[in-house]
Amino acid sequence: MAIDLAQFHQVFFEESLEGLAIMESGLLGLGTGGADPEAINAIFRAAHSMKGGSATFGFTAVADFAHHLETLLDEMREGRRPVTAQAVEALLGAVDCLRDMLGASQSGRPVDRAAVAIHQAALERLLADGAVGATAPAIDRDEGWQIVFSPHRDLFRSGNDPVRIFRELAGLGRLEVDAELGFLPSADELDIEDCYLAWELKLYGKVARADIDEAFAWVEDHCDLAVRPLAELAALAAVPVPPEAAPAAAVQPASVPPPATAETGTKNVGGGSIRVDTAKIDQLINLCGELVITQSMLGLLGETFTMDRLEQLQSGLAQLERHTRALQESVMNIRMLPISFVFSRMPRLVHDISGKLGKRVELRLMGEQTELDKTVIEQIADPLMHLVRNCLDHGIESPHERVVAGKSDTGLILLNAYHRGGNIVIEVSDDGRGLDAPRIFAKAVERGLLEPHAHPPPAQLYDLIFHPGFSTAEQVTEVSGRGVGMDVVRRNIEALGGRIELKTQPGRGSTFSIHLPLTLAILDGQTVAVGKEIYIAPLVSIIESISLTEDKLNTFTGKGETFRLRGEYLPIIRLHEVFGVEGGHAVKLTDGLLMVVEGQGLKCGLFVDNVLSQQQVVIKSLEENYRRVEGISGATILGDGSVALILDIPGLVRLARQERPVQTRH
C-alpha cells in the first residue's frame, strides 16, 4: 500500500501508554461496589480510543483484545454489571497484558501469545458470566438494547439509507425491527423523496454501546435517537412504551480525543522525546525576549560609549548575567519531570504484592510534583520499586502480627520527595517491624562478614544489608530475596551520583532516604588543589575535611597508610600519587588536608593540599572527548577557562581498598 502508517505509530504508542496509565489508576481507585460513574467512563474512553487506534494501525491482536475489555467496561458504565473485586483484578491483568502487547508491537518482538490467551480467557469468562449479582437481575432475554430511531424527513438527501444502518446492526446481534407507520401522509401529500417512517429496534446480544453509536454516526444530525438497555425496559415490561414517550437521549458518539501534539519524526523508540509543559516554553520565550532587549541596549551603548556611561554599562552587564543565568535554569528545567511519573507506578505494585502476601497496606504519596531530570527519573524507577517491595516484604508485618504488637492492622508505606539544597531527597518509609539487628548480626557472622565477638555500631550493622547477596528473608519469596538485593539498589543510586541512607527503629519502622542530584549534567562540586592541578569532588560524597596530626596516623608495611577517625581506621589515598602530579604539592600528611569521602558505603581519606571553593560545575564526558580514566568520572571547564577533572569517588575508594596500582600516563 502506498500509505505508510508507520509514521503515526510513535504517537499512537505514546497515547496508548497514557491511556493505560489512566485505566490503571482508575481501576485501582474503583475499589468495589461504590463505583464512581465518571471514573468508569474515563477508563472506558481510554479503552475505546485504544481499540480504535490499534485497528487503524493494523495491530489487530491489540484491537481484538481491547474490544473485549471495552465491552466489559461498557457494561459497567451502563450499570449492567457490578464492579466486583474479581472484575477489577481481571481488568488490571488485561491492562498489563495490553501494555505488554503494545511493547511487543513497538519493539517488533513477538507477542507472548500464551499470556494473551490467558487474559483473554479471563475476560471472556467474565463476559460470559453476565452481570452476576447485578442489582437488576439480568436474564439472557434482556441482554441488549432498545433503539428508537426517528429519521428527519431529509435523511435520504444526505445519501444515507436506514436499511444500511439496520444491516450493520444485524451484524452485531439478533435484530428485531418494528416500523412506525403513523407519520405517513395520504398518498397525494406524500413526497417520495422524504422519509416519513420511524422504527423501534431491539438488538439482542452482548453489544457495546459504542458500536451502536458508530452505526448511527453518519445520521446523528438527521434523526432523533434514543438508545437504552433492554434490562431497563424489563422493569417496565407491563407497560408498552410508545416510541414518542421514550426518553430522547441524544446519541453522543464516543469521541476520540485528537492525538496529543507530539512530534512524529523518525525517533528512537523509547526515549528521544520529552513532553514539556507549555508554561515552561512560554517562560523560555519570555527570557529570550529579555535577552534580546538587553543585547540591543548594550549594542546601543557600545556604539556611543563614553567613560561617563560606565555605570550604565555595568548595570547592563549585570542584567545580562541575570538573564543568562535565568535562561540556563529554564533550559535545564525543560528536562525536568515531576516524580509522579515514577510514583504513579507504586499503587499498582503495592496493591498486587500486598494481596499476594496477605498484608494490608496503605500507600501515601507526598511531593509528587517535585521535579527532577528525565534521565534520573528513568533510572531511579527500579531502585525505588525495589525499596517499596522490600518494605512490603520485610518491613510491614501481617495484620495479625501488627494487632498483637498494638498497631492498626493496616501498615503504612510513605513515599515522599522534596528538594533540599541542590539535591532531591526521596524517602521510602514504612511503619513496620524495622530492621532486626540480632538477625542481621547472626547472618553476617554466618556469611563471614563479621567476627562472632564483634560489636559493630548499629549504623555499621544495618549497613550490611547493602552487602551483595545479603538477604535476611527466611525463604526466598516471590517478592524479593531473589539475589537482586539492596547492593544493586545502592549501586544504581551511586551511579546517578546519589547516596542512600537508612534509619530504623525496631518495632516502629524504617526509612530509606535517597539523595540525588537534580540533574546529571550539573554537579555540586568541591574544588581541591593538588600541586598546580585543580580537581573536583562531588559534594554529595564528602563527609568532612580534617587536618591530620601524627597521633592519628598508622602505617602498615605493604598495607599502605591509614588514619583513625572516631574509632574507625580508614585508608588514605594520596591524590598526587594516583594522578602523577609532579612537584609543588604537600608530601607530609600533616602538611595538607584529608578529605574524608564515602563511596558505596565505604569510607577513605583523600590527601590534598588544600580545599578551595564549592561551586556548581557542568559535567563533560571524558570518555566521549578523550578516553576512560581510572578514578576520574568526567571533566569540567572552570570560570578561567582551564579544565578540571572530576573525581570518581567510588572508584577511588575501591582503589584504596584493593591497593591496585593505578596506571597513569603523562
Place this chain on the structure above:
Amino acid sequence: MMRSILTVDDSASMRQMVVFTLKGAGYEVVEASDGVEALGKAKSRKVDLVITDLNMPNKDGIALIRELRAMPDYKFTPILMLTTESGDAKKQAGKAAGATGWIVKPFNPDQLLKTVGKVLG
C-alpha cells in the same frame, strides 16, 4: 452488475492506495485529482459512490459535494468524505453540503473496504 466508485483526491499516493484497494475488491473505479475534474467525470457517467478528499485545488471537496447534490442524478448517491480526527469543523461543513458520511484518515485498506461495503452492501 459491477458497482462503480469515483475517487477524488489531489494526493496521487492516496488515490493510488484507494484505487488499488477498491479494484482489488472488484469495484470499478474512476479517478479525479480535484473537484473540477470530478464534476466532469460525474456528469459523463453515473457512479454508485463518490469518495472525496476535502482539501483540493481548483474546487475543494465541500463545493464538489454541494454541486453533486444539486444534480438530479446524484440527489441520493452516497458521498463519503475523507476527514481527519481533528477536522470536526470540516466534517460539519461536509455534512451541511450533503455528504453521506466520512472515513477518518489515516485509514487502512480493510477499513476502507468495510466502510464502502457498508454503503454499497
